Amino acid sequence: MLGPNGAGKSTMLSIALGLRAADTGTTKVFGSSPVEALKAGHVGVLLQEAGLLEDVRVSELVEAVAGMYAKPLPAVQTMRAAGVEQLAGKRIGQLSGGQRQRVRFALALAGDPKLLVLDEPTVGLDVDSRRSLWQHVRERVEAGSTVVFATHYLTEADDYADRVVLLSEGRIVADGPVEQIKALVGGLEVRFTWKDADPGRLESLPGVRQVHIDGPAVTLRTNDSDATLRALFLDLHEIKDVRTTATDLESAFVSLTGGND
Template sequence: MANALELTAVSKRYGQTSALDGVDLTAEQGQTIAVLGPNGAGKSTLLSIALGLLPPTSGTAAILGHPPVEALRKGLVGVLLQESGLLEDVRVDELVTATAGMYQKPMPVERALRAARADGFAAQRIGKLSGGQRQRVRIALALIGDPRLLVLDEPTVGLDVDGRRALWQEVRARTGEGRTAVFATHYLTEADDYADRVILLAKGKVVADGPVEKIKELVGGSEVHVTLDAAEVGVLQALPGVRQVRVEGGAAVLRTNDSDATLRALFATFADARDVRTAGTDLESAFVSLTGGN
């Protein structure tokens, strides 16, 4: 069975700038995969090359065993990109119906609209819609071909809670049927909650790849969260067990290999320490540690 998506030694250069540097990625069918990274890490470039929208400087891409352009032509891929315009002077249901006519075996229009939570304004003209409603229309258009692979770039931007929940319910239902979804997002909680696998990019390279829990284990240890009147980074870094310190205003997060020793020293050193709690490493902390992003 062909992989849903396969990138082999893909690089992309713009003059002296490297957007991607020898990226290998194999996505098996039936997975939900999150592509994460700081701004400029290469996420959108990776997805554009995977879809055949951007030629790589070197390397190859394939979707379900086909060149990307052929896979798109066969209707195997549904796409939602950050920059995707919509016709302004047509009704939502007219646009989705017209798009359905481009596929051999489309999803029923009513189902696509319902899955995207766009059925409530299907008779409205697109020019009258809010930003969140437009995003729901884009989701319906990505779904209407009933694709084997969904590629979603920042899919929940502008969506309310109901819209986000509906999207991830649909994604889960599809991957449960053996289909595949690859998405890029800045919302790390979405990756934590819904991704089977996370790929972390930094400076055009894959720095981590695996299930969410495995990514967290790469960082290891635990975290101590504390509020201080004056959080001195140098003093905090010198506490026993501390490997990394992150300070935002008076709040500090200490990543430590020995939380007991860190806590004893923390209270002995800072009489004003308060709101102290410990936690396991979350995906955001792993993201910052492994990519240097924020």
């Protein structure tokens, strides 16, 4: 589930997990109500900003949660998978934000659930922790379980999702394989400086969907960065400092919904 902050990702997950009632419609998880699916231990959940018990050790909390499930993983294995085995003996009150997030991930994994629901799982994590979290997610998917995650990072959806549901202002604006969504938001941004930028020439470059000029700073949004760059270097010799970046979803959204930058 992909969308900018405030798009309704957490709300949708809350409804799917039975934490909130839907205004209309019904929710089913594995054919039963969300609460029944949770009770049966089919679902492991990482909620955004969920509280933890401050006065217990990491291992104690993981063991207590694992014990609620019928067929949990051994706590040691869960802690290793979530990268908190080094912290097993620490009180949760002493942990940093990133470490707490890893503990939340451990709690989601503890019951070895068929479905893993992760709401913004990498918030507050450093690069290594992010990578190991996604690696573990991939292993689970390959082993046959389902992982639903919410993110506002396009790259995370790009790298790890088979299917993307794009949300904006509480509505689903797109739902499909990741390539389809990427085409919709316009893959890459090309930035460079050009003193007297000519918007007409820029717009006629191949692949370009949108041109933004701010003094000498130019930003192009393009569907086909290879073609755009080739044309750019061939035709425009005045430009300097060319660099490309993945489209920032938040600004892509602005362009999709027709708002101002």
